[in-house]
Amino acid sequence: MQLKHIALAIMALPVCAQAASEATSPLLQKLEALEQQIKALQQSNAQIPLLQQQVQNLQQQLGVTADAVPAPVNAGTPPADAADEPETLKQTVNSLKIKVDTLSEAAQTGPIAGLSVTGFVDPMFLYNRNSNSASFHFLNKNGAYNYYDSNLGDVYLDIKKTFGVGPEAPSVELVIQPDRGSGASFSSESGGLTNSIFNQANVNLPLSSTDTLQLGLLPSLAGYEPNPTSQTQTLTHNLLFDFSEPASYLGMNYKLFTNNYQTLWQFMLANEQLKSAGAVVSGQNGRSSSNSTPTLAARVDYQYTTSLDLGFSANIGRQTLFTPSSCSGGYGYQCNLSSPFGRYAYAEADLTYTWADIQYNAQVDYGQQAHAAWNGGMAQWYGFSLLGSKKWHTDWLGKVGTVLRFDYLNNSRNGGGGSGILYGLSGNTASINPTSGWGVDQQCLNASSNNGMDCKGTNRGDIALDLLFYPTDKMTVKVEYRHDFASNAVFQRNDGSLSRNNDIFATQFIYSF
Incomplete structure (x- = not known):
């Protein structure tokens, strides 16, 4: 799934907490799909720069989304799983970035380099x-x-x-x-x-x-x-x-x-x-x-x-x-x-x-x-x-x-x-x-x-x-x-x-x- 689709999904989040909860769950699914793509492309060194750019864009979009979603009005305390999802997203993105950096380093200095x-x-x-x-x-x-x-x-x-x-x-x-x-x-x-x-x-x-x-x-x-x-x-x-x-x-x-x-x-x-x-x-x-x-x-x-x-x-x-x-x-x-x-x-x-x-x-x-x-x-x-x-x-x-x-x-x-x-x-x-x-x-x-x-x-x-x-x-x-x-x-x-x-x-x- 291309990142522009993820960005459109995030920008379309409504201001209510219930809508935010429903929007972040598909985002997790998209991140999981992206992780599967990275695993499939581990043998292709040519894809590493593209993956690095995708992760950086996703990090930026995630920061904007987290700041743009206001606290719900008269909605009471949000469910625990909805409150934890932004932090889970950050950890997932960081994990993906580490994997991409590891692949990039292996391509330059690993056994198959050159x-x-x-x-x-x-x-x-x-x-x-x-x-x-x-x-x-x-x-x-x-x-x-x-x-x-x-x-x-x-x-x-x-x-x-x-x-x-x-x-x-x-x-x-x-x-x-x-x-x-x-x-x-x-x-x-x-x-x-x-x-x-x-x-x-x-x-x-x-x-x-x-x-x-x-x-x-x-x-x-x-x-x-x-x-x-x-x-x-x-x-x-x-x-x-x-x-x-x-x-x-x-x-x-x-x-x-x-x-x-x-x-x-x-x-x-x-x-x-x-x-x-x-x-x-x-x-x-x-x-x-x-x-x-x-x-x-x-x-x-x-x-x-x-x-x-x-x-x-x-x-x-x-x-x-x-x-x-x-x-x-x-x-x-x-x-x-x-x-x-x-x-x-x-x-x-x-x-x-x-x-x-x-x-x-x-x-x-x-x-x-x-x-x-x-x-x-x-x-x-x-x-x-x-x-x-x-x-x-x-x-x-x-x-x-x-x-x-x-x-x-x-x-x-x-x-x-x-x-x-x-x-x-x-x-x-x-x-x-x-x-x-x-x-x-x-x-x-x-x-x-x-x-x-x-x-x-x-x-x-x-x-x-x-x-x-x-x-x-x-x-x-x-x-x-x-x-x-x-x-x-x-x-x-x-x-x-x-x-x-x-x-x-x-x-x-x-x-x-």
């Missing part, structure tokens, strides 16, 4: 031509990282707790993504997979209004494409995101705004990517080697205009080489290296241009890792990604979007390979990644007398076309056709043969909260 939980679910249906399969995908764990499902079809929870108010309040953030993303292949210090459900877990410590120190499990600084599916323009990620860019890091990151918040600098010191500790690799005679060299990473974003953001990032460090389990006397694909680690360097530049319902993205990158190629030499890779999207409104379908993306990644030098481009087992051959289309030239390898030491690696590209629909503000439906192609026959078909290309068709339902 707590937010956001996220999404995104089940999808996918058809894969090479595997001749079509099915729903959702929380179905896959040990290998595949471009078409390893970061899709998941539950994503972003839990953030802020301690205080204002730009200098510290906070803790946890991002949970079971069986997907970097957590699906996060490695322990011994190189084994830990299958962590966390994609991010860090504390943010503002040092001032312009700089912040972050510590914990942090996402990569590279590229234009974010990790959450709800923020991407396409259903699948681009090739650079999946195989070229560094993944998550465990360490610390320093963020600094300059030039009146127009420029953002970031400097990171961390373990090598996807390592929860410095990697320890077992060697001969029970000896082990440890990677004690940290990774240094940096990024700068310059807001050139309100529509154009320019970014540049770089990484340098030392990372663990991929070594088949069959190796016993060395490291690397050929088992002929004395060290299990190689120097690593990576750099990229990207831009994002947004104007109304139009968005353009572009990225170029280059990476290298010593001794990480198929033949034991320097692994080198470079590529680019271009994306354009447009949204518009229709009478029949409401808001609709279209996206076109083209990617290319060259990985041919020294037989291919590198930090994020790992080959897996295909039958008895540890030379290709059959599901994602990477590896050495199989025809060259089969004809080689030195296990393909002179063979080239594979270059990859893809083109993706997406349709996006927005039934509600929280709902997004993506439909994508993607064609992937390679310079060598490295995609495996369901009959065991190899192909130079693959096609997927997928649709994804995203509900954000």
Whole structure:
């Protein structure tokens, strides 16, 4: 019941005692109703200021009513319950005020103060031509990282707790993504997979209004494409995101705004990517080697205009080489290296241009890792990604979007390979990644007398076309056709043969909260 109704009821009290008695009883009922409303709204912090105002107005009106009611004329002594009701009303109002103040204090300093939980679910249906399969995908764990499902079809929870108010309040953030993303292949210090459900877990410590120190499990600084599916323009990620860019890091990151918040600098010191500790690799005679060299990473974003953001990032460090389990006397694909680690360097530049319902993205990158190629030499890779999207409104379908993306990644030098481009087992051959289309030239390898030491690696590209629909503000439906192609026959078909290309068709339902 709104307070203006209570006020009208009080103002309409007659001057006689009997009428006053009859009017105050409904007022008690209204106060009891208000108390029930407060109990129902205890979980809604947004209602606390309104309740405080209502209680203050009620107190004022109660004071006016008590003063305005005159003593009855020739009516004798009023009944005891009628005389006690004004005092009862005051006690009720005071009790309500205490409850509202308690709720307000809990909202600001209690356990739920500053707590937010956001996220999404995104089940999808996918058809894969090479595997001749079509099915729903959702929380179905896959040990290998595949471009078409390893970061899709998941539950994503972003839990953030802020301690205080204002730009200098510290906070803790946890991002949970079971069986997907970097957590699906996060490695322990011994190189084994830990299958962590966390994609991010860090504390943010503002040092001032312009700089912040972050510590914990942090996402990569590279590229234009974010990790959450709800923020991407396409259903699948681009090739650079999946195989070229560094993944998550465990360490610390320093963020600094300059030039009146127009420029953002970031400097990171961390373990090598996807390592929860410095990697320890077992060697001969029970000896082990440890990677004690940290990774240094940096990024700068310059807001050139309100529509154009320019970014540049770089990484340098030392990372663990991929070594088949069959190796016993060395490291690397050929088992002929004395060290299990190689120097690593990576750099990229990207831009994002947004104007109304139009968005353009572009990225170029280059990476290298010593001794990480198929033949034991320097692994080198470079590529680019271009994306354009447009949204518009229709009478029949409401808001609709279209996206076109083209990617290319060259990985041919020294037989291919590198930090994020790992080959897996295909039958008895540890030379290709059959599901994602990477590896050495199989025809060259089969004809080689030195296990393909002179063979080239594979270059990859893809083109993706997406349709996006927005039934509600929280709902997004993506439909994508993607064609992937390679310079060598490295995609495996369901009959065991190899192909130079693959096609997927997928649709994804995203509900954000």
